[in-house]
Amino acid sequence: xxxIVYDEVNKVFRISYPFLEDPKDGLSxxxxxxxxxxxxxxxxxxxxxxxxxxxxxxxxxxxxxVLRVISKKxxxxxxxxxxYTSLQVVYSDSVSTPERIVTNTSLKDPVTKKSMxxxxxxxxxxxxxxxxxxxxxxxxxxxxxxxxxxxYHRLLTGLxxxxxxxxxxxxxxxxxxxxxxxxxxxxx
Numbered sequence: 765x766x767x768i769v770y771d772e773v774n775k776v777f778r779i780s781y782p783f784l785e786d787p788k789d790g791l792s793x794x795x796x797x798x799x800x801x802x803x804x805x806x807x808x809x810x811x812x813x814x815x816x817x818x819x820x821x822x823x824x825x826x827x828x829x830v831l832r833v834i835s836k837k838x839x840x841x842x843x844x845x846x847x848y849t850s851l852q853v854v855y856s857d858s859v860s861t862p863e864r865i866v867t868n869t870s871l872k873d874p875v876t877k878k879s880m881x882x883x884x885x886x887x888x889x890x891x892x893x894x895x896x897x898x899x900x901x902x903x904x905x906x907x908x909x910x911x912x913x914x915x916y917h918r919l920l921t922g923l924x925x926x927x928x929x930x931x932x933x934x935x936x937x938x939x940x941x942x943x944x945x946x947x948x949x950x951x952x
Contacts, residue, residue, distance in 0.1 A: 771920075776918070777918065777919050778919075778921070779920065779949060780922055780924070781925050781928075782885035782887075783883055783884060783885075784883050784885055787845035787847065787883065787924065789876075790873075790876055790882070790883035791846075791876060791880065792847065792873050792874070792876055793847065793848075794847060794848050794874055794875070795848055795930075797848070797874050798848030798849065798850055798930070798931070798932050801850035801868075801871070802851070802931075802941065805850070805853075806934075806937060809853070810937065814863070817863060818863070818865070819935055821863060821865050822865060825865065826944075830948055830950065831931070831944040831947065832926075832944060832947055833942060833943070833944055834930060834944065834945045839943060842923070842927050844923065844927055845924065845927060846927050846930065847873070847929070848930045848932065849868055849869055849930070849931060850868045850871050850931070851865055851866070851931055851933070852865070852866050852867075853865060854866050866950070867929065867931070867946070867950050869884075869929075880929070918948070921946065921947060921949060925946065926946065926947060929945060929946040929950065930943055930944065931943075
């Protein structure tokens with residue numbers, strides 16, 4: 765199924781990415797490229813003394829089920845498209861999330877020269893204009909505010925998205941790289 769579907773049994777939303785073309789045609793298995801980028805990130809984090817904090821944030825993704833290990837057996841048995849994305853760290857003044865791990869879905873594939881972003885349909889800008897919200901807010905007697913914690917991570921994806929958004933990670937330099945896949949929508 766395409767789009768967003770509510771799974772009543774498990775009480776979750778399931779979503780499939782809106783691919784404009786078959787990922788097998790638009791993306792390649794770029795593990796070598798992803799590993800080089802993971803090694804570069806690892807060096808930067810180690811030099812800046814932020815590797816341990818990155819590992820802690822990565823572990824939170826695993827604990828929340830955002831990422832899961834893709835076993836060697838599962839990797840070998842998967843017949844669909846395979847693509848890796850690199851990870852980046854975004855720093856902000858946010859109290860709750862001063863360091864956020866995001867995926868680099870604009871990374872160009874070394875074979876097809878396309879990025880994940882280029883083969884996905886783009887949706888509308890869902891961010892509201894702050895001025896408009898403030899003006900409308902003042903027109904009502906009562907107001908309600910809420911925040912859905914980790915909202916994107918509440919939208920579960922399928923196997924195709926898992927295998928076309930693989931990432932590599934290891935706790936310490938010198939250890940073997942472990943392949944993970946995103947089980948839900950992530951920040952790109």
